[in-house]
Amino acid sequence: MTRRIGQPDTQADLDLRACLDERPPHSFVMVAGAGSGKTTSLVKALDHLGQTRRKELKTHGQRIACITYTEVAVNEIWGDVGNDPLFHVSTIHSFLWSVVRPFQSDLKIWVIARIHEKIAEAQEHHDKPRTRAATRVQLLAEIARYQSHLQTIEDQTHFKYGAGSDFGRGVLGHSDVIAAAVKLIDQSQLLRDIIASRYPVLFVDESQDTRPEIVAALRGIAETTSVEFSLGFFGDPMQKIYADGAGVIDAPDDWRRITKPENFRCPQRVLGVVNAVRQLGDGLVQTRGRMMSVDGVQVPLEGSARIFLLAVDEDRSAKIAKVRKWMRLTNHDERWESGDRAADVRALVVVHRMAATRLGFPNLYAALNDRAPSSIKEGLKDGTSWPLKPFLAYLLPLANAVRNNQGFEVMSLLRAECHQLSSAGLAGGNAPDIFRALQTSTEEIARLVLSGDVTFLDVLLFASRNGLMLLDESWTKYLEADPATLAADDDPEVPAVTAFLNCRIGELGAYHHYLEDLSPYATQQGVKGAEFERVLVIIDDAEGQGQRLFSYEKYFGIAPLSDTDDENIAAGLDNVIDRTRRLFYVCCSRATRDLAVVMFVHNIAVAKACVERSELFAPESIVDDAFLEATLSLSESSGTSRWS
Numbered sequence: 001m002t003r004r005i006g007q008p009d010t011q012a013d014l015d016l017r018a019c020l021d022e023r024p025p026h027s028f029v030m031v032a033g034a035g036s037g038k039t040t041s042l043v044k045a046l047d048h049l050g051q052t053r054r055k056e057l058k059t060h061g062q063r064i065a066c067i068t069y070t071e072v073a074v075n076e077i078w079g080d081v082g083n084d085p086l087f088h089v090s091t092i093h094s095f096l097w098s099v100v101r102p103f104q105s106d107l108k109i110w111v112i113a114r115i116h117e118k119i120a121e122a123q124e125h126h127d128k129p130r131t132r133a134a135t136r137v138q139l140l141a142e143i144a145r146y147q148s149h150l151q152t153i154e155d156q157t158h159f160k161y162g163a164g165s166d167f168g169r170g171v172l173g174h175s176d177v178i179a180a181a182v183k184l185i186d187q188s189q190l191l192r193d194i195i196a197s198r199y200p201v202l203f204v205d206e207s208q209d210t211r212p213e214i215v216a217a218l219r220g221i222a223e224t225t226s227v228e229f230s231l232g233f234f235g236d237p238m239q240k241i242y243a244d245g246a247g248v249i250d251a252p253d254d255w256r257r258i259t260k261p262e263n264f265r266c267p268q269r270v271l272g273v274v275n276a277v278r279q280l281g282d283g284l285v286q287t288r289g290r291m292m293s294v295d296g297v298q299v300p301l302e303g304s305a306r307i308f309l310l311a312v313d314e315d316r317s318a319k320i321a322k323v324r325k326w327m328r329l330t331n332h333d334e335r336w337e338s339g340d341r342a343a344d345v346r347a348l349v350v351v352h353r354m355a356a357t358r359l360g361f362p363n364l365y366a367a368l369n370d371r372a373p374s375s376i377k378e379g380l381k382d383g384t385s386w387p388l389k390p391f392l393a394y395l396l397p398l399a400n401a402v403r404n405n406q407g408f409e410v411m412s413l414l415r416a417e418c419h420q421l422s423s424a425g426l427a428g429g430n431a432p433d434i435f436r437a438l439q440t441s442t443e444e445i446a447r448l449v450l451s452g453d454v455t456f457l458d459v460l461l462f463a464s465r466n467g468l469m470l471l472d473e474s475w476t477k478y479l480e481a482d483p484a485t486l487a488a489d490d491d492p493e494v495p496a497v498t499a500f501l502n503c504r505i506g507e508l509g510a511y512h513h514y515l516e517d518l519s520p521y522a523t524q525q526g527v528k529g530a531e532f533e534r535v536l537v538i539i540d541d542a543e544g545q546g547q548r549l550f551s552y553e554k555y556f557g558i559a560p561l562s563d564t565d566d567e568n569i570a571a572g573l574d575n576v577i578d579r580t581r582r583l584f585y586v587c588c589s590r591a592t593r594d595l596a597v598v599m600f601v602h603n604i605a606v607a608k609a610c611v612e613r614s615e616l617f618a619p620e621s622i623v624d625d626a627f628l629e630a631t632l633s634l635s636e637s638s639g640t641s642r643w644s
């Protein structure tokens with residue numbers, strides 16, 4: 001029995017089961033706060049459907065669909081239901097793609113229409129009297145590129161799904177997959193019926209961040225199909241962190257509404273902060289909190305929740321290390337300083353760049369993010385950007401396999417990528433000579449990749465010149481064209497790819513570590529749905545300047561609001577304060593034991609007054625730079641044994 005399925009039933013679980021057992025079935029929304037067990041209820045409901053309807057579903061070739069926000073969440077839910085093929089658990093993108101992929105000719109029509117739309121948008125921008133001459137030149141180049149896509153697409157019979165759209169290569173990126181699917185679902189009753197017949201029950205977790213047009217398209221299925229279909233949304237509007245999320249789900253009157261008043265995740269101290277943060281949002285107050293068993297009796301876990309106010313300076317990493325040490329000593333908990341995954345310490349940053357800087361891949365990050373087109377930028381988040389692929393999928397694993405003397409792994413990587421080892425390659429030369437040469441080249445490539453001093457370009461050139469891989473034609477101009485020709489190229493990918501190729505390969509390992517979720521860093525947005533024993537929320541408005549959506553200094557009243565902020569608030573629009581509050585709520589509510597918020601500020605006295613005024617943390621839980629330093633040096637001079 002898994003952890004989630006094994007949790008005791010709440011009233012909400014009973015209500016949900018009753019709703020699913022009704023005939024005809026009802027659709028529903030489950031709305032409740034953080035840690036209230038929404039995902040747990042979802043998993044238990046899947047389990048219930050498996051127990052009560054498996055035979056009937058299998059007979060009709062049907063499955064239960066469950067959509068959630070990240071791959072991590074997909075794997076968790078899928079694992080919770082024992083990887084049972086009765087359930088189709090996926091992200092919204094891959095769900096929608098699986099639904100529309102068979103309709104290739106409709107997709108082609110959609111793509112052609114989309115390119116015409118882009119041409120019209122670019123033309124309109126071009127024709128505006130105030131458009132600058134340089135921009136006009138760029139727009140004309142863009143239009144020419146779209147027109148060439150229109151020609152290539154004539155011969156395209158198959159469209160793929162990738163991280164970012166690249167119509168010229170027949171690739172639809174995340175947002176275009178959604179736009180195309182929504183359109184196709186909207187315009188076809190047949191497709192709506194197919195979806196309902198294939199998936200008679202469809203759950204959407206984290207519904208607050210599902211885009212309104214997707215919610216509307218799914219609602220459209222429930223409202224128009226004559227097939228038995230139940231749609232259920234599980235979410236919390238206070239945890240909406242993406243601007244394009246639906247927030248509150250607009251459910252028709254005849255849908256069931258289910259709620260859960262408890263928070264099962266957070267200890268008392270953290271629950272106090274979480275409730276206080278929410279007070280100025282929608283005012284929801286959660287009850288209970290995490291329990292622990294003492295001599296067989298369930299008692300509330302106290303936990304800890306503190307905020308550290310530290311001066312902005314050059315060495316924030318050293319200060320974060322001090323906070324971890326302080327937490328270790330104060331809480332008598334060695335794990336606060338441990339780098340071990342099992343210690344369950346998570347440092348949450350606002351933007352990936354902060355993690356990139358701390359972990360050692362700032363240049364790689366900047367190259368593929370700043371000024372990069374979305375086809376590249378989007379894929380940086382999950383390692384699917386095409387320039388990264390040969391390094392992540394082949395050269396880095398090859399180098400690691402060589403270093404670890406994993407001969408079998410080396411051979412299977414070479415067999416997959418190295419043309420010389422194909423039957424044609426071996427037939428054209430002397431096999432022992434080929435193997436000898438390859439051994440020397442693989443050793444050299446491992447040295448280059450792992451030494452870290454050369455550039456990505458050097459590594460790629462070495463690999464292709466020594467027959468370790470055949471590069472696809474996207475690389476040709478980067479390896480062959482002279483710098484002046486490349487600089488004059490109007491392909492929007494050129495600046496990003498060129499900058500990337502000039503980065504030191506040494507940054508690849510750190511990036512890979514982050515990507516594989518092996519570092520303690522994660523973004524504040526990326527951890528929704530997750531929970532950790534020890535949560536370190538890093539707030540650094542100065543370092544997070546690249547984004548304008550969130551500002552903790554404004555949230556705490558340390559920095560003034562801009563005119564636009566005031567206008568948005570006055571007009572009742574989503575604004576920086578609401579967005580930051582929601583993000584802060586998500587972060588703080590991840591902690592199952594300790595919460596340490598670390599805030600880097602320019603003026604500690606001002607920040608302290610503002611944080612005190614917010615009443616989010618008890619006064620004794622506000623720790624400033626001076627107190628941190630003083631107590632640490634006291635511990636050093638007196639020895640840690642006297643700390644307590």
Ligand SMILES: Nc1ncnc2c1ncn2[C@@H]1O[C@H](COP(=O)(O)OP(=O)(O)OP(=O)(O)O)[C@@H](O)[C@H]1O
Nearest residue numbers: 007008033034035036037038039040264265528529
């Ligand atoms: N009925 C229950 N009794 C005890 N613990 C529970 C119960 N339901 C859930 N939990 C525990 O509470 C924690 C939070 O559950 P879950 O992740 O399902 O909440 P959630 O509402 O989806 O959270 P969030 O919206 O914050 O992501 C988990 O550790 C889970 O095991």
